[in-house]
Amino acid sequence: MDAILEVLAYFTNMRFVLMVFSGAVSGLLVGAIPGLTVSMATALLVSVTYTWAAQDALAMVMGVYVVGVFSGALSAILLNIPGAPASVVTTLDGYPLARQGRAREALRYATWYSLIGSLFGILMLWALARPISAFALRFQPMDYFLLALFGLTMVGALTATSFKRGLVSACLGLVVSMVGLDSVLGTPRLTFGIQQLTAGIHIVPVLIGLFGFSEVLMVLGGQQDEGEMARMLKSLIKTREVLKHWAVSLYFSLIGLLVGALPGAGAPVASFLAYGSAKKLIKKPSAPFGEGAVEGIVASESANNACIGGAMIPMLTLAIPGDAVTAIMLSVFYVHGLRPGPLFIRQSPELFHSIIAAGLLACVFLLLLGLFVAPRIARLITLPRRVLMPLVAVLCAVGAFAGNNRLFDVGVMLVFGVLGFVMRRRHYPVAPMTLAIVLGRMMDEHFRRAVSLALPEENFVMALFGRPITLALLALVLIVLLSKLPWVRKRFKK
């Protein structure tokens, strides 16, 4: 009861509400404009919110995250270009509906079911975070190492066309994370005599480079179509009519929550899975799937928004992010000297409640902005890329500089921007690298601690892996690795 009152108290804190609102408006624009992504905006926000209180920074990030994932549907419906990867599936039925002159109706469906998905995810985060944290208190250093390794292998497996490339990306990220002073002995490691590297490669310019500047290069070099805007006719549809799919949307939200909690899978996978199950589950859709079935929008939008809460569960309770945005979010915690993990909710309950409150407030703004503002910003999302991208490049530079007030970081951002661009062109996903950079130091520390604790024991292997949790995690890592071996896959296909 106290927790509920504490969360509700944030609703009356005008400064807090304003922070979430600013984030929500930014999220609406960023998510809707093709070429701008929620990950990019969150990475830029880390540098802007560097000097703010953690509560304010997280309130704004939550606003961007919740509304940004939803607003990808705007350009998906109006332009047939998903504003975010999570909205790819929404284009399948959203754009055909818009071509029939029912764009406003499609947007209403997207808004209401994004709201249901987001609310479901955040409420489940609220309910499940404490028991999961309590369980995670039993974890030993080796368990943390294996859990992070499981996260990296999963991201590698799910985000890349080739598993090897996903793992290469993760290994390169681990190398980057090891640069700087070693936390145990205090000796410089992989700095090669460069003074600026002694403190390590700062995460913010790396993230801005990988997600921001590389995106600028991808968009400008990609010669993509600007897209043709569907007409926005005024079609009347009652809210009661829109909401008649609420029960089935909870099932899609559950898919989103589970997929979101799995490290690496993220909203695009969730929406594809939900869409697939909608095709099997709903025998008589309003129109054939792919030709303007509102049920397609219901499945895609409830699942991709429920991922938000799902991805935050492992991030807050185990410090293992569920997707790229939560990996960047984790860096917000670190920048503010906070340590997510099993003790986070016990040690900082007010911050946990503020995240829940920010998520719920963002849901309110999602509804308001989605119903009243989204149909009116249609013209803005067709802002030409030749104007938009140079502005984003400047934001990347200033964002990279602002964290530490040093030009060296702008250089780091450019290097990682070009690296991210080359990797994406060569089908190496950047998400495993991001996760590895964020988790690398933790993995290194826990691994060395586990090995040095096990060394004096009589049976070294049993001391390392002898506990049931450790064995279960080791089995998970091995399953992911073995399932990618060609002969294992062939056997299972048979």
Next chain:
Amino acid sequence: MKLQRSSITNRAAFFEGCLILLAGAALGWHALNRHAQLARVDWALSPYLFPLLVSMGLFILGILLMLEGMKPPNQTTKQPLHWPTVVMTIGCALCYFLLMPFLGFALATALFLLAMLLFLGERRVLMLILLPLVFSAVLYILFGKLLHVMLPGAPVDVLGRAIDLIL
């Protein structure tokens, strides 16, 4: 081992594999070499234990990618790429980064935006003048004045000094 020229069917993957294998080998050598220089430090506590493990991972992945390079490439649709735009954007960004200490943040930003807009085909004079000036000024005020970021300044940064005078 002499590799037959025709056995490499996916050259890009093969050379990427070579590069990753070399990176793994170099990291492993560096880790072993640096650990040897540390006086009486056990491997369990060594800062080079984890780099050594990662180097092994890179080495194995490099070999696997090289093997992949010997198989026919997957039939994936290649996305078109306009290389001159990419090279020019990187070049402009590099100049922006290198010139910022000499021109100051506001002037360097305005010039970078002008160059990029012109290169990307923007020809509306009003847009070419107003957008770089207004956007640079907004960022200068937002970051330099409101968020107290110490943006690079220079005597020739007339734009920054003009904003300072107005404020």
